[in-house]
Amino acid sequence: MKTYNLAALLVGVPLLMAFSIPLFGFISKQLAKWITVLTLGFEFFFGLYIFLWHIYPFNVIMGNWLPPFGENLYIGPFATVLIILISFVGLMISIYNLWSANHGDVVHFALLFLMFVGGSIGLVSTGDIFNIFIFMEITGISSFALAAYGPERRALGGAFKYLVVSSIGSTLYLFGVLLIYTQLGTLNIAEIAARISQTTSGLLTFAGILLVAGLAVEAELFPFNGWVPDTYTGAVNPVSATLSGIGSVGGVYVLFRILMTVFGKDGNFVSTYGNIDLMALVAILGSATVVIGELSALVQKNVKKMLAYSSMAQMGLVAIGFSIGSKMGSYAGVFQLVNHSIAKAMMFLILGIIVSFGIGEHIEDMKGLWYKSPFLTVTFTIGSLSLLGLPLFGGFWSKFALVDASIQRGGWYDFVIAIVLFASVVEAFYYLRIVGYMFTSKPTSTDKIKVSISPAVPIVAFSILIIAIGVFPQIVGGISWNAAHELTDKMGGYVLNVIPTIVGH
């Protein structure tokens, strides 16, 4: 077991800085915004340091109490890739906010944003199943307030809907955790994972269903994702980018940490303990999410709503990838998660610039954007092509791996190949329709859109990253493969790294 206690700063610094932002806000509003940029820059470079110097996997031990007794953070390959992803997307959105957040309560907006990102980083690194609940609530409460921010009143309805659904979801999660606690008397993920077979099968199945139902709210899976379109459409664009680029990452992480590490039964393909196989349940929910999300996106005339439904469908693809249960499937899931976060966050930010110049969100309003701003048109096209999975763009490799993994699994999963191809065709139709409008139609007015430097930086960075991943997939591929190993081999990949002396049952 390796320990590296300095990494507690990853969770501590953003929360500390978040609550001291009102003090900086007394001095100047601009300073409060720069504090978010600096803090998230620190997070990003700390994450890169952990990744490039291969410090992972390691534990952070609080107060020298060794894991089953004390609380710990476990940062393995999966947590590392997600910390880098979350802090990168957060850093980019905070740079964008330097330009976009300039009306209303800017200081508290910065506070909530930093709290959300810090909570998400805590969520992916904690090693305690109850702390996951606490971090879910930190991200939850800050994201309800973020979603309600903005001049438009439709934001309030979306935020309230999100609040109701999400707090019921986290209550269900808490019930599941407590049912497991009554059986095993511990809250440490590694110890529960090693002793999960000692539980009563019926109670474990019930707890598993409660956990899946609670976590599917954040992971945007089918029966629990009714909040997605309203909340994403109502919120201001940087917040929609945050929710789809960072919020859903945390949800998916917890869902599959619980299903594969805690409930997982090792084998060629990971299945779960209990009376029903929860991995198959999530595969069914994920497939339904993809079909419903894509078809709903197809009929939308509002671009923002279309992006929201597309986000839902992409999270379905991620869930299908993980639920295949093989190493290849988890690799596809992690890779697809990275691609989706980068591309979808970028597209929401682009839409934010377009809307700020008085052009509507309707699909007809996109006509002739090429003549107004070639920069925004080209970057929007790059994002679309990555999401629909064209070669030389990031999304191609993850969809390719997804199909590859379903072929290896065979059986019922042959159906998944059809779903992935169906999703790509439908996405191609509705994204290329917008791109076609942008390039071909003549605009009614030819006012040029002048993009200033601060919103341009994140968009350029995101598009370069998408093309870089498309050309050199090993940038993300190597660590995704390690993350897949961590998920599919639960004793060697997780439990023994946290508690070396434990014996699996």
Next chain:
Amino acid sequence: MVDFLQNWVYLTGAMALVGIGLYIVLTNTNIFRIIVGLNIIDSGTNLFIVTIAWHPKSVMPIYTATNNLVVNGHVISADPLPQSLVLTAIVIGLGTTALALAIAVKIYQKYGTLDVRKIKEGDR
């Protein structure tokens, strides 16, 4: 572990509270009533957490000269951990409720109603 099913009265009560809360959230159209429903769900959860830590013959989980926590090799004290969990859960429930009420006030200022259906019509 203590067999927590002995407390079936409290468990039934906790489940009933959660059920009542869910029913209120799902059937009412007034935002204030929905918030009350969420609060009732929270109370049910908290009751459940306290219940699993306790059984009728348990003693307090503090070690003193006269208070034996272990008798004949069996732990008879109440479990202290869920009681610390319930504090966290209560505080989180309070925070969520406060935020929900703040959003409800804002909704009333902007729409002039708390009826979910009228708010939906107002957005069209």
